Amino acid sequence: MRFVRYVAALAAIVLIWWILSALFGGGNILPDPVQAFSAFGASLGTPMFWNHLAASSGRVLLSMALAWAAAFPLGIVMGSSRKVDAWLAPFVFVTYPVPKIVLLPVVLLLFGLGNLSKVLLISLILGYQVLVAVRDGVANLNPRYLDSVRSLGAGRLDLFREVLVPAALPHGFTALRLGTGTSVAVLFFVESFATTRGLGYLIMDAWGRLDYRDMFVGILGMSLLGAALFEAVNGLEHVLCRWRRARIR
């Protein structure tokens, strides 16, 4: 049933696409789904496409890993220590509403035009989301969980490992999953200049050359990358948060 609904949704999207492409230039400007998918299928056989995909996936995966590595532990520390939170929370919440993407020129000035700047900008944006979600999640943890484990003689490290990390994981994964969309969007933005590799470059370059088929190869590639990341985070959560799936039998 679930499968049927998904197929129905896909069919509806393809149908709307078809109508749009027919309305706008009869397939000459906006390729219809058959043209786009056949171009996509053909490009799968070219090293050019895989190069772009590899560059894009590498950047976004590295960014996600970096964001997680920095924000997850920091969120736990902020959520569990009033002292640390009292100092860091004002800093985080003053900068939180700033759209980090406008910092792009600053990041480019400081870290150059290469991959480092691109990765840093995506991690910064994603990291904030993970940080805030984990901090709030840990701060709302019932302190009795900590008391009960403390009564077993737990030290700081035990509390971290047995209570805080598992309590924070679902919050971190929710933020990461929602963040995959944002991450790919920012990826597109940072790949649209100062590089000749990546799906974002492929899209903008094809657009400039008026090669709408290649453009759609890039668009489909980025869409699939986004979907794959979303599913990957889902899968990771599935494995690492098994108790969330446990149902009363």
Added chain:
Amino acid sequence: MIQPAATGYRKDSESETVLRADDLSKRFAANGPGVLKSVSITVGGGDTYAVVGPSGCGKSTLLYLLCGLLHPDAGTVRYRGEPIVRPHPEIAVVLQDFGLLPWKTVQDNVALGLKIRGVPRRERRQKAREMLRILGLAGTEDRYPSQLSGGEQQRVAIARALVGDPGLLLLDEPFSSLDAITRERLQHYLLEIWNRFRVPYVLVTHSVEEAVFLGKKVLVLAGRPAAIVEVMENPGFGDPSYRDKKTFHAMARALRRALDRAARGE
């Protein structure tokens, strides 16, 4: 319900003092209201205590002080002569809710204390399984707490407390979030456990029936700041059919009167 154990358990001589708390006083804020004032309690090897008082009177605070999760402003707690300043491995605590970790299986919850103490994985798993079997919970090892009923969860919490071979058990309203039928069953269950292991315990509760059924000595905690206003010996304690006896009801009436007196501030 409770299966025979293979392991031997320490039995204290009845006269030996296990826990001794002297003149405990506690307030949370420096100039806030006092919560406890001069509370003393001495738990012997064969004792079971029930501490009764209305909600919010300081029962949990008292238990937290006894196990070293909180520090008193004045007074001392000693376990077998050793001052308690942090949780002691031989003092096990059962909390009302949130005692079990939702992200650990039943077996891993039971084994957690052993893990923290550095017991090797195989050994702690085996001990946890054994304790679950003794407590009639075989078959639940690989489930998560959310997959158990409230009564089963509290039995697992008791298993977790017992698996570390404790010298003293502290229970903070362990059955109060259960329905009446399950609660009565678990009260019998605790009595069976006590008859089998003879681990002395201090149980705090706001239920008169529970106190009379489970306390060899019943303390009434009342006032602001709270103090122990009455100590009642409960000679009928220990009999599984005590609930049906006249002496049980007489004892419950006497305890109610004591609580009323305390509420009126006499």
